[in-house]
Amino acid sequence: MNLVLVGFMASGKTAVGRRLARRLGYGFLDTDHWLEREMGCTIAEVFEQKGEPYFRKLEAALAASLHKLENHVISTGGGIVTTPDNIESLQRAGMVVFLNADPEEIIGRLEHDTHRPKLKEGDLRETVTRLLGERMPLYLRAGVAVDTKGKSANRVAGEVIHLVVERREKEATQAGGEPTGEGTPEGAPTEGGGEGNPKPD
């Protein structure tokens, strides 16, 4: 099984994702980092040189191939949910968790950001408020929400693991067996993984 993290820019997807992967003994893939490696340049450069629609196409192709991974934590770019087919692709890839961060915390973390192309123009507060408003229904549709306000990345990772255990117990019960406790992912090996490579088509 894979775990897919969605959420707004600076909501902690990468930090939480890395911790989750370590604790679960899963591989880790960050879609932005993977695309940067594939393209050989930064996302800001792609936006600048080829435009956002080009980036979204690459992102969608990657999203569509993520189901090929196994036992990975996948953290995604904040705008991935805006391409209509992507939510289905992510749900096909694994259990989708929405890291729901507080707008004030997001603004605080992004105040001095210089590399995110979506924040290059206009007033930061206005941009974050507008994009969050547009995207919130998409994030909520994509996955089960975890509130991150005031919590450390480790604590959020712990809460996500709790959700995974619950999901596994539920699936085991639905499959006809009694809950065994085997859903506890802490028992998983902690070696292996690394940055995954889903080899997009």
Ligand code: S3P
């Ligand atoms: C974007 C978020 C970024 C990156 C790109 C576009 C967005 O990822 O994919 O700059 O539209 O919100 P992070 O969420 O990791 O910042």
